[in-house]
Amino acid sequence: MLLLSRADVESLLDLDALVDALAEAFVDLSSGRASMPQRVAAFSGHGLLGTMPAYLPSANLLETKLVTLFEGNAGTDLPTHQAAIAVFDPERGAMTALMDGTYITATRTAAGSALSTRLLAREDARVLAICGTGVQGGTHARAVSRMRDFEEIRIAGRDLAKAEAIAAEVGGIAFDDFEQAVRGADVVSATTHSPEPVVRHEWLARGTHVTSVGMNADGAELEHRLVADADVFVELRDAVLAPFPAGANDLRGLDAERLTEIGEVLAGTQPGRTNAEQITVYKSVGVGVMDAAAAALVLKAAAERGAGVEIEL
Numbered sequence: 001m002l003l004l005s006r007a008d009v010e011s012l013l014d015l016d017a018l019v020d021a022l023a024e025a026f027v028d029l030s031s032g033r034a035s036m037p038q039r040v041a042a043f044s045g046h047g048l049l050g051t052m053p054a055y056l057p058s059a060n061l062l063e064t065k066l067v068t069l070f071e072g073n074a075g076t077d078l079p080t081h082q083a084a085i086a087v088f089d090p091e092r093g094a095m096t097a098l099m100d101g102t103y104i105t106a107t108r109t110a111a112g113s114a115l116s117t118r119l120l121a122r123e124d125a126r127v128l129a130i131c132g133t134g135v136q137g138g139t140h141a142r143a144v145s146r147m148r149d150f151e152e153i154r155i156a157g158r159d160l161a162k163a164e165a166i167a168a169e170v171g172g173i174a175f176d177d178f179e180q181a182v183r184g185a186d187v188v189s190a191t192t193h194s195p196e197p198v199v200r201h202e203w204l205a206r207g208t209h210v211t212s213v214g215m216n217a218d219g220a221e222l223e224h225r226l227v228a229d230a231d232v233f234v235e236l237r238d239a240v241l242a243p244f245p246a247g248a249n250d251l252r253g254l255d256a257e258r259l260t261e262i263g264e265v266l267a268g269t270q271p272g273r274t275n276a277e278q279i280t281v282y283k284s285v286g287v288g289v290m291d292a293a294a295a296a297l298v299l300k301a302a303a304e305r306g307a308g309v310e311i312e313l
Contacts, residue, residue: 003144004099004298004308009198011293012301013104014176018116024058026115029236029289030263033057037220038239038246038287046070046264050245054288055090058195059296062090065101065288069245073192079135080193080232081105085295095313096237097299099219101291104298108290110139114190114260116233116282117147121209121274125186126151130190131221133166133177136213140189141170143212148187156181188213195219201226212250220250222281222286227251229283233260233272240285248285282297 004012027033034056041050047070055062074080082100088094105221117125125148130141135136137157146154153172157163163174175181182188182203189197190212199210200223210230214221227250234240237256240247251259262282275281302308 001095001311001313002055002096002097002299002302003311004302006100006103007150008302008307009100009298010100010304012080012298012307014297014301015106015107015111016055016146018108019115019143021297022108022111022115023220024288025056025256025289025293026261027068027266028056028263029269029287030261032048034289035201036116038242038271041245046072048185048245051133052288052291056289056292056296056312058290060090061292061296062088063288063292063295065105065291067101067105072249075132078261081135085291088297097196097295099295099298103139103235104291104294105286106139107143109136109213109284109286112142112235112284112286113213113282114143115149116211116262116273117144117187117209119252119262120233120280120282121187121208122273122276123148125209127154127185127186128152129181129188130166130191131156131181131188132214133162134193135157136191136193138169140191140211141166143193144187144189144224145170152183156179183244190214190221192221194221197221197223199226201222201229202223204279208279210281211284212278212281213286215244215248215285217244217249220248220252222250222283224276226279227254227281227283230279231260232258232264233280233282235284235287235290239287240283246285248283250283
């Protein structure tokens with residue numbers, strides 16, 4: 001069995017290749033070719049342990065991710081999300097690899113938002129606003145900014161020092177007020193754990209593309225009026241409308257018919273953006289085929305470079 005550390009995964013996972021791999025994975029998912037049950041979780045009273053199995057035929061990869069979410073870790077030396085990914089032989093069932101999943105979780109989530117931006121944002125989008133200064137704020141600033149020729153990147157968070165740190169890394173401007181950062185932006189990426197909206201309808205200009213990856217059992221980071229007025233795109237209807245911890249409160253009350261899957265847009269069976277005035281929203285809950293796509297890239301690169309350590313359990 002191949003063992004790959006966090007350092008290994010960071011060095012092996014290419015962000016641009018991941019965006020393209022997610023496109024294939026979403027087509028597999030929407031077509032029904034992939035096998036992926038909903039995320040389930042056990043709760044300890046302080047956090048949750050979730051499991052996310054998937055088989056991705058385009059990569060011929062069978063895996064499961066174990067992921068913990070402990071919000072009390074915020075501000076400590078431990079991340080709120082920690083994960084490991086186990087890969088199995090799809091023909092014989094033997095475990096073939098075990099790798100760090102924490103970096104993959106952060107990176108594939110941002111890559112999904114980047115893919116949605118490539119598909120749905122206006123071609124003339126020039127101002128990007130990132131709401132949130134945690135791990136996802138940083139990964140989104142790096143990933144989404146690659147999708148358009150942005151002239152201005154705004155980083156907003158309640159902790160101005162954290163916003164300034166990310167802004168310095170990407171050549172952006174720091175804000176401690178979400179509204180100030182969002183107004184006038186062409187693309188807005190919400191990456192918070194906020195139970196209250198950090199993106200509101202009245203702040204947005206027509207034609208804005210919004211991405212949202214925040215999940216909170218007690219609320220939503222997108223205002224309901226915004227979601228009700230927008231054209232909404234998701235990874236999988238069943239996943240996003242499922243109860244927590246699989247689904248998202250942001251879309252509660254929406255009919256499934258209102259939602260378009262990213263894989264359908266990529267396959268050409270459903271339209272994406274059809275005019276410059278649409279407000280488009282990509283709401284992500286993170287699904288197992290995303291981890292499978294990332295793990296496949298890591299394993300391919302590891303084989304090419306001889307990375308990792310072979311062990312026996």
